Amino acid sequence: MAAQVETTLRGPDSYSLARRVIEAMEAAEVWPTPVNFELWLYYLGEPDGPLGREIQRLLETREPFSEATADMLAAEYLPRGRLSEEIRDAGRVLDRELSSVADAISDAHSSNVAFSATLAEASANIESADDPEQLKILVTGLTAATHQVQAENASLEQRLDTSTQEVARLREHLELVRRDAMTDALTNLANRKAFDIQLESATKAAETGSSSLALAVLDIDHFKRFNDTWGHQTGDQVLRYVGSVLARVSPEPRFAARYGGEEFALIFPAEKTTAVLAALECVRKEIRSRALRRRSTNDDLGAVTISIGFAERLPGETAMSLLERADAALYESKHGGRDMTTRARNQQQAAA
Secondary structure (H helix, E strand, C coil), X not given: CHHHHHHHHCCCHHHHHHXXXXXXXXXXXCCCCHHHHHHHHHHHHXXXXXXXXXXXXXXXXXXXXXXHHHHHHHHHHCHHHHHHHHHHHHHHHHHXXXXXXXXXXXXXXXXXXXXXXXXXXXXXXXXXXXXXXXHHHHHHHHHHHHHHHHHHHHHHHHHHHHHHHHHHHHHHHHHHHHHXXXXXXXCCCECHHHHHHHHHHHHHHHHHHCCCEEEEEEEECCHHHHHHHHCHHHHHHHHHHHHXXXXXXXXXXXXXXXXXXXXXXXXXXCCCHHHHHHHHHHHHHHHHHCEEECCCCCCEEEECCEEEEEEECCCCCCHHHHHHHHHHHXXXXXXXXXXXXXXXXXXXXXXX
């Protein structure tokens, strides 16, 4: 699955996978363009997946691997390609609806102009008419013109209502697409892109409002051991478990994300240090308190532990600097024995 490939790309096995990709592309005489390289990453990372099977079919039939073929595969199978296609489809639907509304308004305008002309002409004729039969003909004509305008206005109202419903449906669909683009498929937490956006926003809000902001970075201890011993599916089970714990302790305005691989992050806007430490200790203890079992065989996986580093934002500090200090604190937890929380030192403490 895509999540498994993403996990591999953020670990020590990524270099081996990258070398295999280059060798496989050279053997297949496929140029290592960025799109081709990404396709081959997912192909070799999950050879039995839909993309892997399609590339194997192309190789077996010796079909030429052209740029058009690569673009087609990327649009169909790569996560970003599917998102781009969703956005293009939404754009086409929106263009169609806007065109329909524009046509309806144009028709209504033409109808109203014609009706105004009819009224003006009838008004002039009524003033000069002295024959009852002639008046009857004028009134009949006005009645018919009025009915026609009413029917066309009713049609316009219906078309506008239909377009409004379609645009509302489209807006809802795009919101789902946007949410998917910001969500980690494995843990259902926010992904790295959403985290970057949220941290930047929270940093600006803290600066503007002179409020506090804390950031914690969490890493699963010895995660490679789970993958090497039990396989990636069991590793995914561990990631989902940690993600579920973080989701429970991060109601808004807190923000939990899968930062990458086996790393997670928690953003704490406007919370006291004691509350942040209490939440992190709750996470650390809850995760280690449960002995996991492998779903397929019920084998005992043992306890999972995490190391945590957290930093409190200093006045004028950027999001990048805050993240670097939290990472440095995590490094201290890892090298201080793991299964612990380390609070980052600020610049004054570091210089002392």
